[in-house]
Amino acid sequence: MLLQGRYRLIKRIGKGEFCKTFAAVDEGEFPPVACVVQEFSPEHEISNCFEEKAQQLKELGKHRQIPTLLTYFHQKQRFYLVQEFIAGTNLAQVVEEEGAFNETQIWQILADLLPVFQFISDRNIIHRDIKPQNIIRRTPPNSEGIGNLVIVDFSSAKIVTQIDWLTDEKTIGSPEYAAPEQTKGQAIFASDLYSLGVTCIYLLTQISPFDLFDIANNCWVWQDYLTNKNDIWRQDTKSFHLKKILEKLLQNTISQRFKSANEVMQAMGIQCKNESLELQNHLWHCSYTLTGHAAVLSSVNALAFYPQGKILASTNDDKNIKLWDLNKKKLIASLSGHRQAVKSVAFSPDGKILATASDDKTIKLWHISTLKEICTLLGHSHAVKSVAFSANGQILASGSWDKTIKLWNVNTGAEICTLTGHQLKVNSVAFSPQGEILASASYDRTIRLWQNNSEREFKNCPCYTLLGTLSGHAWAVLTVAFSPDGKILATGSDDNTIKLWEVNTGQLISTLLGHSWSVVALAFTADGETLISGSWDKTVKLWRVNTAEEIITLSGHTDSISAIAVNPVAQLIASGSRDKTIKLWQLVEQQGS
Structure with a gap:
């Protein structure tokens, strides 16, 4: 036709x-x-x-x-x-093909869809048919890491601006997912939120909502049907918080239910606080923006502070490495030699050597005193995305999109060993401060912990063996960082979340929610009390590690954040962005506080 x-x-x-x-x-x-x-x-x-x-x-x-x-x-x-036409798979098909969802995936669904629900209700529209079949997961996912879920089929939508539509209407929507008031022809904005809650418990259990409701006792019993009875979210305090949110979404009585998507986001802690930027009588502000000329500074990919804090190294899409004098706020050197974009940079603990990794499949070591190249490390078969020095500066680890991690002898430039096991690209590597554990993050949604099990000479390696694998992120893991005491590992993901893990046990401590796009950079402050995160949502966030609470959001970049670094000796944060700038955020005491 x-x-x-x-x-x-x-x-x-x-x-x-x-x-x-x-x-x-x-x-x-x-x-x-x-x-x-x-x-x-x-x-x-x-x-x-x-x-x-x-x-x-x-x-x-x-x-x-x-x-x-x-x-x-x-x-x-x-x-x-x-x-x-939206290319992808609806959530009903996804759960049928992949099985019941876990806690992280439900958090992600709520974080991804609630802003859309608010957008719809702000325009006086009720969808009236929210269900897994009407939520599509894009294929392939957006490169920005947000908006992967799309709400479709507005054939049942109701516009509530005209008086005749405020009266009772025919029952409409899907009975399994419809709110009680909607089945009586009296849908309200909160009816869509109820249907979202029912959708979530179906995805968690893979059981028809009709079977999840106890008619005799007039209550939901979905927790009795969880597919994974040992899922950590049932004991974890943050996950208990998720249970409370779902229970409130599913209240039969309208007065006890969330009234708006904004109210749900506030309960989840993902709505930015706009009242002030105060932090314990202190104020973070952008003290300087390093821009340079277009030819000098392109999209910033990575940042690292010199151990004494006076110099900042940055890498860019222009294949060069820049060194900045932080006192004079000016460019002091530019190192060239890579044939493609440089994606990672790291200073050795003593500050004598700079390591850089590039999409050209190589790693280069540079003398800081002479600004001359020492050597080029060859061995990876794909782009190298991350480099990190061990605590004693003798070993360099590199993570590559060839799915491997390589360890190198810094003194000789020789390859020590290759660590394999990740199923997809490796995005980030980090040594614990004591150097006993190496963490690697991958597109395969896992983090691997490798332990130094030998004091033998390099030639007798492999010196690092697999200690364990951490799983829980719903999408690719993009960045890892150890706390200064080495007891906590922070991981950032394409699923917009940050997870804190106990290194000794591998147990999940908490999940930090607040960013609306992929979390691509993480760093702890020197005292270990604060975690800094950078995201494609253009913001830098500070978190209290012991309570997992968001402290502050630093805004100012006009494009995605791509890198962050914390000055080891000063209250200073550097953030790099695709907007081709580096911003320096200074902690200063408020006047009159």
């Missing part, structure tokens, strides 16, 4: 009482472009004021997590909406 001479219906993919949904192609484009067409019968409520409702849906489609409304029209007493 061809509509308007260009929209060819391919197959029906959904059917309601008054609406049919078709996969289609727009033959008016070359080559033809996939799209989705919804056909409404004259009896559907959208036929009343069709133009106005279509305009509302067009406004909603401006959100990246709602399909764009391409056009609308009526033909032969039928009404049609043509929408963007």
Whole structure:
């Protein structure tokens, strides 16, 4: 069937009482472009004021997590909406193929979708059919790490700006997921939040919501049906917090339920605090921005402070390494030699050597005193994304997209050994402050801990063997950092979360939620009390390690954060960004405090 001479219906993919949904192609484009067409019968409520409702849906489609409304029209007493096709898999299919979701995945769903729910309700619209089938996980995921979940099918949506729509309506939506008031024809904004809660407990249990509700006692019993009975979230305090959030989403009584998506986000601790930037009578502010000329400083990839804190090293997309004098706030040297973008930089503990890693598959060692190259380390078969020195400065670890970690003798430049086991690309490596443990993070969603089990000479290695594997992130793990005492490991992920792990036991301590995009950089302050994180959401956040609470958000970059570093001797944080700048954040005492 061809509509308007260009929209060819391919197959029906959904059917309601008054609406049919078709996969289609727009033959008016070359080559033809996939799209989705919804056909409404004259009896559907959208036929009343069709133009106005279509305009509302067009406004909603401006959100990246709602399909764009391409056009609308009526033909032969039928009404049609043509929408963007979203490539991906709906959550009902995902749970069927991959099994029940874990705690981290549920946190991610809430963090990803709640801003969309607020966007919808702010425009006086109730979706009225939130369920796993109407939430699509994009394939492939967005490179930015956010907006991977898309809410589709607004055929049941209700606009509540007109008085006649505030009266009772027909029961609409899916009975398994509909809120009690919605089944009585009295849907409100909080009805969508209820349906989101039901969706979450279905994903956790993979059991029909009808079977998760005890009619005799008028309560949900979903916790009795958890697929993973030993899931740590049942004991973990942060996960207990998630249980409370789900319980409040699922309250039958409207007055006891969350009223808005913003209220849920506040309970989750993912809404930024805008009142002030105070921190124990102190104020963090951007004291200086290093920009340079376009030819001098391009997109910043990595940062490292000299051990005495007077020099900052930065790496960029222009293949060079920059050294900055922090006292004079000026560029003092530029090191060249890599053939592709430099992605990691690290000073040796004594400050005499600088190590750099590049997409050109090499690592280079440089003399700081002479600014001359010492040697080039060859061996990786793919881009090298991270380098780290051991505590004594004798070993250099490198992580590569060839899925391996290599250990190098800094004195001779010889390869000591290769650590294998990750199934996908290795993004980050870090030594514990004592040098006994090496951590590696990978796209395979795991962190591996490698232990130095020998004091033997390098030639008798492998000197590091696998101690354990940490799992829990829902997406790729991008960065790792040890606390100064080596007892805590922080990990940042594409799932927008930070996790704190107890190194000795491998147990998850807490999950930090607050960033809205991928967490790509982490660093502890010298006292170990504060964790700093950098994200593609353009912000730097500070967290109290002992309570897992967000302290402050530092904003100012106009593009994604790509790197952070903490000055070891001064109250100073450096952040690098794709906006081609480095910002220096200084802690200063407030006047009159």
